[in-house]
Amino acid sequence: MPPIYVEFNFCPLCAAKLDVAIVEGKERKICPRCDYIHWGEYSVGVGGVLIHKDKGLIVQRAINPGRGRWTIPGGYVDQNEKIEDAVVRELREETGLLTEPVSVLAIKDRPEDVPGVKHDIYIVFLLRYLGGELKPDPGEVSQAGFYTPDKCRSFNISPLSLHLITKAIERNQEGDLTPGFLRKDGLPIVGALSELYTLS
Numbered sequence: 001m002p003p004i005y006v007e008f009n010f011c012p013l014c015a016a017k018l019d020v021a022i023v024e025g026k027e028r029k030i031c032p033r034c035d036y037i038h039w040g041e042y043s044v045g046v047g048g049v050l051i052h053k054d055k056g057l058i059v060q061r062a063i064n065p066g067r068g069r070w071t072i073p074g075g076y077v078d079q080n081e082k083i084e085d086a087v088v089r090e091l092r093e094e095t096g097l098l099t100e101p102v103s104v105l106a107i108k109d110r111p112e113d114v115p116g117v118k119h120d121i122y123i124v125f126l127l128r129y130l131g132g133e134l135k136p137d138p139g140e141v142s143q144a145g146f147y148t149p150d151k152c153r154s155f156n157i158s159p160l161s162l163h164l165i166t167k168a169i170e171r172n173q174e175g176d177l178t179p180g181f182l183r184k185d186g187l188p189i190v191g192a193l194s195e196l197y198t199l200s
Contacts, residue, residue, distance in 0.1 A: 011036050041118040046087040047074030048127045049168045055146035056165030062142040070157040087125045095144050096135035099127040103180035104197045105164055
C-alpha cells in the first residue's frame with residue numbers, strides 16, 4: 001500500500017483556511033491571505049542494483065508496504081539529501097554493504113492515481129561494491145542474497161526489480177560497465193547540493 005498523505009486544509013505559512021481556485025488550468029488549494037499555493041504532494045525514492053558474478057542483490061521486505069515481497073534495496077530520500085547519498089545509505093542500512101553509485105539505470109514516475117496517494121518518483125542506480133559483509137537489518141529486511149534472474153523468478157519479486165537486474169547483467173556481459181546516465185561534474189547549475197545526470 002503506497003503511503004497516504006494528509007490533505008492540507010490550512011496554510012502551512014500563515015494558518016489561514018485554504019480556498020480552492022483554478023491555477024494554471026488546474027484546481028488547487030490557495031491561501032487567500034498570503035498567496036501560498038499548494039502544488040501537490042510528492043515523494044522521491046531510490047533503489048540500488050548491485051551485481052556480483054551475474055547475480056543481483058535482492059532483499060525480502062520485513063515491513064509494509066510490500067511485506068514479504070522481494071525487491072532491490074532502497075527507500076525514501078530525505079529533504080536535504082542527495083539521491084546518491086540516499087541510495088548508499090539505504091543499501092548500508094538494509095544490507096550492511098558499502099557501495100558507490102556508478103550510473104542511473106532507470107526512473108519510475110507514478111503520478112497520483114488514487115486520492116490521498118503522493119506523486120512518487122523512484123530513481124534506480126547501478127552500484128559498485130566497496131566493502132562490508134551481507135548482514136540484513138531484521139527491522140526492515142527478512143532475508144537478502146545474490147541471485148540469478150532465473151532464481152529471482154521463483155520468488156515473489158517486483159517486476160521492476162527483476163527487469164533492472166536482468167538488464168544490468170546483460171549490459172555487464174556485453175562489456176557495458178556504466179549503462180545509463182552518469183553524474184556530470186563541473187557544470188554550473190543552481191543549488192549548492194544540485195547534481196546533474198546525463199548521457200556520457
